[in-house]
Amino acid sequence: MIENVNSTAASGTLVSLVRHGDIAVLRIANPPVNALSSEVVAGLAAAVDAFEADRSYAALLVHCEGRTFVAGGDITSFDDPDFSAALYNGTLGRIEALDRPVAAALHGTVLGGGLELALACHYRVAVPSTKLGLPEVKLGILPGSLGTQRLPRAAGIELALDLISSGRSIDTATALKAGIVDEVHEGKPLDVGLAYAQALVARDAAPRRLSAEVASTADLPADFFDKALADAVSRKAFYPSARNIVLAVQASTLPFAEGEAVEARLFEELRVSPESQAMRHLFFAERQAAKIPGLAKDVALRPIASVGILGAGTMGGGIAMNFANAGIPTVLVETSQAALDRGLGLVRANYEASAAKGRLTAVQVEQRMALLSGSLDDAALADCDLVIEAVFENMDLKKQVCARLGKVCKPGAIIATNTSTLDVDVLAEATGRPADVVGMHFFSPANVMRLLEVVRGAKTAPDVLATVMLVARRIGKVAAVSGVCYGFIGNRMAEVYMREAEFLMMEGASPAEIDSAVEALGMAMGPCRMLDMAGIDVGAKTVIEYGKAGGLPPDDSYRAVVRKMFELGRFGQKTGSGYYRYDGRKPVTDPETARIAKEQAEAHGIAQRADIGRQEIVERLLYPLINEGAKILEEGIAYRPGDIDIVWTAGYGFPDHQGGPMWMADRIGLTAIAERLAHYAQVRGNPFGYWTVSPLLARLANSGQRVSDWQGAAAFAEKRAAVWQGR
Structure with a gap:
């Protein structure tokens, strides 16, 4: 229960210090992902000032409002020639140096600077659905706020190097086993965090600082870092981040201040590198690609609860897998039983291959196959909300198919063509309902490739375009819109x-x-x-x-x-x-x-x-x-x-x-x-x-x-x- 709000924190500010009995809650509220903007970083420093000044608090709890803990930093700031992480990194050092216990209540995605904030805290508690990671390598850089120094001390060098080098996220079970989080509890993040902080106070828990720990090499081969460096240079020659990450993690075996200096130097090398600038460009370009100029933000979307695909070949089957993976019932239509069986068999084989590699369970394979059905009658497409034709790249054939779909599909259904080069406007006119038609150019193998070219026809309705862009995100695709021309973009x-x-x-x-x-x-x-x-x-x-x-x-x-x-x-x-x-x-x-x-x-x-x-x-x-x-x-x-x-x-x-x-x-x-x-x-x-x-x-x-x-x-x-x- 909130007893009072610290007088220095106005309601609605990005960072505030809120009193819960003798627990100070450092609350971050910067929706949608609580990113570490310059204002948030300044607010953190001010909140730490307030906590240090008030000795009536027994402990500090770092908590984030909304759907996630801090999910990263402000990437736009990396392009500033005067960029400096000094204030944030210094604040993390001050948090770690506090003489009263500091806990972080983790939920949602704890990524990049968010995980570095959590690691600066003395203790970490999480709700079960939390994901944690340091994905900076995907931007051609390394964690620049002591992630390469604190994570090896928390989780061990081998796991830390793997996580930082790959940028992959882990679940709470893995994080708990590795010592990255201390406890996992069901409940609302604030409630879980408060209960945990109160327990720390009750047992008179002392501060526990990762900077005081040693990143041990005792269980590693003597040539561990030599091999890791050679592998980074040979396999990822185009990515200087791979080499620098190994060197930064290796520096975690040094005294903390020395490792901190090494990380700062290696981070700055990467921040100004052309490789990182290019990858940061793509990060923002991907987000911009989802925005359609001239399309009203409040356009009503068409519901997509079921999908039909005409053609169960390699492409059609791969497309179907995208929708099954997203939990959307999908029907595949073919002209012969042999072709249909072959198509569904290939889909099952793909899923079972994934299961053999540990990427899916046997139960998940059956769940996804259960979402797929087949038919030799295109009348099975009549109730589908989205129908995609995936027949051979032949204009005459596709025009015939589109004419048939115009008659079979229900009013309001979206008709999509998977053509890779043909004139979408010609195919749209063949349906007799061109406003309902859009191009959805999947890339082969369709269940693997990230890209979806969404082709807007001359008469494609705004709600059709908006709906398909949302569907693309729902099935995990990166979508870019193209106009109609030979081959699109x-x-x-x-x-x-x-x-x-x-x-x-x-x-x-x-x-x-x-x-x-x-x-x-x-x-x-x-x-x-x-x-x-x-x-x-x-x-x-x-x-x-x-x-x-x-x-x-x-x-x-x-x-x-x-x-x-x-x-x-x-x-x-x-x-x-x-x-x-x-x-x-x-x-x-x-x-x-x-x-x-x-x-x-x-x-x-x-x-x-x-x-x-x-x-x-x-x-x-x-x-x-x-x-x-x-x-x-x-x-x-x-x-x-x-x-x-x-x-x-x-x-x-x-x-x-x-x-x-x-x-x-x-x-x-x-x-x-x-x-x-x-x-x-x-x-x-x-x-x-x-x-x-x-x-x-x-x-x-x-x-x-x-x-x-x-x-x-x-x-x-x-x-x-x-x-x-x-x-």
Whole structure:
């Protein structure tokens, strides 16, 4: 029961000191996640001042209002050239140094600076659902408020290094066993915390300071840190955070003040590093991507309680798994029992493989399979709130399917097409109800890949777009909105990337040389390996459909290699040969590819040469891709440069430490890119406009601006939405 509120804490402030008998409750209330803003940090220092000054308090309890304990710091502050963690870290030191017991009442997510706050307290109690972690590595940094020093002293070096290096969260059972939390109790966090603090006072518990403990290496091999450092350097060469984390945790074996100094130095190195700046850019870009310019915040959403999927192939089954994982009943419709059984069997096999790895229990497998049903009659889709067609990428077939769905689906149901390249507006019109239609482009394997491209048609209703964006979050996807054009954001840019990969092959570069050039920058795999894995047949059919739609340039040499590979039945990994020959899943250089490329070069009058260097490969693959991204922005296909970066990092294996293609463009320099595009136009010729610099890129380069800062597409979208909605 609250007896009185400290007079220095006004109601509604972010941090206050509240009296509960002889327990002082340091209350943080900064919704939604109690982030450590500069105001909160200052408030913490003031609250500690007040507690120190009032000797009538027997103990201090740190408690957070709302749904979570402190879930992290203010990441925007890391870009401030005058950034300093001194006040917060000093306050944590003062909390730890208090001569009366200090407890933290943990609930929700205790992350980053929140866990560092908890570790500075003498004792920690949690409700059972609490999750704890230090995820800073996902931003290319390390915990900068003594997490690398206190956590090893609390949980041991091995677990601490694992948690900080991976950024993963743990549950209370693991935290209790490791000594990170002291007790776990059911109840409201404040009630649990007060009861625990009162028990500490009753037993006259003394302060217990992690800074006074020793991070022991007694149970570790003598070469533990040497091996950890070598592993970080070899396996995560693109991430300086991996190396610095090992060194910081190793410093926990030093006296605390020395370890603190090491952590501060290593943290600052990472904070100003280009890798961390790129990853922080993506952190904010992902959150911005969920915001739709011109879309009213109060738009009423359509209920999505059941989902139907037409097509139970690899893609359809993978899509279905997303909804089953989220607890949404889903029906799969196929044209034959054999295809349906095969599709559901593949889904079960995927779940059982996860169970074998300990990621699911047998009970969870059965629960998710129970949410899935199959039918050979599309009438089973009639009561679904959302229906997704996932049939082959063929315009005529998809138009037939969409026309049927327009008749079968109930009024108000959302109809989505999983097309990767086709015109969503044409498919929307085929349904007879285009306002209900949206593109939902899942990436393969759909149950694994994070990205969902949401394609807004010319007539897509605002509530449809808003609902699908919420559904994306519900099924754990990162969603980015694209307008309608060939290939949307990702595949439109991938098309120019693959185009140049094939021209390079015809000029004499091998698939291995092409792939290794961009993989050296951190790409998960180069273009040749990527298409071999996705299926050369899929890539070739996409080009064929593009041609039917009249989108191909009048260039006989365009994607000649992939079309020839398709003719020869070299479909990639699934047939054992594509750009590479495959030994299992291992790509092996195949002389036949060189022969095919040379044959196509001769047929199209392309001269082969032996002087294609790595830098030329990188420029010819990535600079046209960046240029296409600028065109996409100028046309209003993407709302923001960051949306393009999210598409490419979440869906195409573009390295997050490079920040995505548009962020990378600014690092390279727009002027340099424009100059090299002009260079290739001159030396290779430019009859089809492949090397023509986009007007936006040229304009930004000439004015010294950054493409990452350009907001013209979002502003245009807001105006367009206002007109369309009649505002």
